[in-house]
Amino acid sequence: MALLKPTHFKHEVPVLFHEPHVEGGFRPLHQPWGYYLASLFQRHNECLNTWTHLIALVMTLQRLYEFSQEFDLLYDPYMWPLLAGMITMILLYIGSSGAHCFQSRSELVHYTCFMVDYAGIGLYGLGSTILHYAYCSDPWLFSFMKHLYLPVAIFLSILVCVCCSISKTMYQRPYPFTRKVWQLASVILVYTWLILPVVHRLLICLETSQWDNSISHHLQQMVWFITSGFFFGSDIPQRFYPGKFDFLGHSHQLFHFCVMMTSYKQLDSVLLDIKQFENQIRARPMPSFFSTTGAVVFVSFANTLVVMAFREYVKRSHVSSSKKQNGCQNGIKHDKNS
Template sequence: MLLNCGQPLPLLRHTDVPPRVIENFILTGYRFPNYSLRDCLWSAFRPTNETGNFWTHFLPVFVFFYYFAEVFGWDGARHADDSFFYPLWNYFIGVFCLLMASSLAHLLNSMSIVVREVCFFVDYGTISAYTVGSSLAYYYYIHPRAGLLETQGQNGSQLVQDIIGSIKPSYAMPDFSVFFDSLYIPSACVVAIVCVLSCCNTRQKWRQYRYIIRTFVFLLPFFISSTPIFYRLLTKSPYSDKSSSFVASNTMAVFFYRHCFWLLLSAVFNISKLPERLAPGRFDIWGHSHQWFHCFTSLSILDELHMIKAEIRAILLCPTLLLPPASPPRLPGPTIASTYGVMLLLQTTIVSIIVWFSWRANRIYGPQRDQLAKDHMKKHTKCH
């Protein structure tokens, strides 16, 4: 227990904990890897080498929710449970699970060596789920045809034709049409699964290069998920340059560049292990690289949310371009199956992967966990 005879258990040096627990260049502030659940929760308010890791992803949950909820108070916004917002809710679920899983993984990982492995398997799984949640939001709000009615033919109203008369054709090449319509979401899901498998493997193999592998593995889903944004940046806006939608959508580029900048910084800190590499032991509690990694990823997610909100506002400012329930749009509107169904199928697959790796971890580290538990009980059964 954290309170042993009225005194908190001392934080340990890297020489006093199992090698599995040691982080590069972090010399002190380690918790003993047999804390109870209660002890772990209390440790959030005690300066350890994991305290900053917890708070730098737990507090952003509330910041993200504040800016997320703004969308439903906009003029012209549909009700929160309208199908138009299904992709946005899936994005919210992905971000919420990512931030909560990450913060709890850092808070609870000292319960045992096996629990530590499971915590970070779940962490990797939620990162992959988040990338697919982002892809769903990109697909329905930033897709080259997002929110636009079929413009060909003579059945459209003159008002619609006037609004979209200056729109550039949605695709520059037929191959892009095939990718966006049929391959984009499946590709995002497949890449997400590959990422989970690769990152979970780095906890049992390739440990010397684990930070480099994990960082570069998640670059792939970034490039796949961001293809609608790349296309939008390289082509003409789908909105008339005289419309308020154009003004709203035009801010997307700034938010995307900032999103990329924060991601780049997070990757640099995650791989370089700065600043603790320059002064081992000095940044054990506050200011080490993983805390900066968390801060920059949170900022990247916040700018990504602003980018998505800019596109939603652009669509809402042009009601005639909204996906109508009565007429067949060029891009089918979001449904429960195409949003929640996709995420449910993905999460089921990810959970299966996590269960498999957790079973393997229990076989590998279970005996070590049991021995540490015995030693821990012998050491702390009496008051001194």
């Protein structure tokens, strides 16, 4: 394609765009938007990071279509939690694939793309909470948590966006361990909250020795999530062979695959729970717009404000200071030439 340009080595791009143990395949900065879109069909170090979640997006849309044939997602309020949860999955995969596709355009775009990605992660935490409490929770836990689970989920979902944005904008490479704490602490908090109904179900099954049909899928969902955390934090396998996994086999690609499988097995388990406990689910108070899609809209708006605020901070601090440094360097070069 005429739009495509040769990729660069690590030393040819700003430090902001470096990744640990990745040596090549960096796309040039300041190209037209169409170039980064066309680079989906080019060999570079973000190519499969983009494609993994584009494929996950297609799979989720396919599942949404299948569920729409089986359930009335629009006019049956008891199916609104399912619709809300799937909307957050779709937004997660759009944000993630878009971030990896376009982040190389400039420093400001880089920061903005990944903060949008963090907003999607927070939204997915909210959607998973809605799904698990609506369809996977034991009657006692649902009754005990029915007025609490949603406000806490909303708060934690926004907290993920805030904390991850802090980790991205307040620290410079080489990143300290504190940056990981900002990222992981907020994600672990929201995951602990959203997985609580599933863990409670597992404890009941262990106590009664009665395993229902969905438990194996719930367990697989949890294993895939834990595995995703391992690949996200370990930089394995590329830490042992720098430069060898720049295109294929990088830990972030494996992380993306595990996230995709987490959501896929999550939908399998939720579907079985809906079918298995439908009478129990419909005996509960009818879900409202605000407790489902309305909550997704609210958190989307709140996270948009968070992203805009941090984007302004980046424009005033990182981007402006970077321009000044570049200007000084250009001035020095000019003086030497003269």
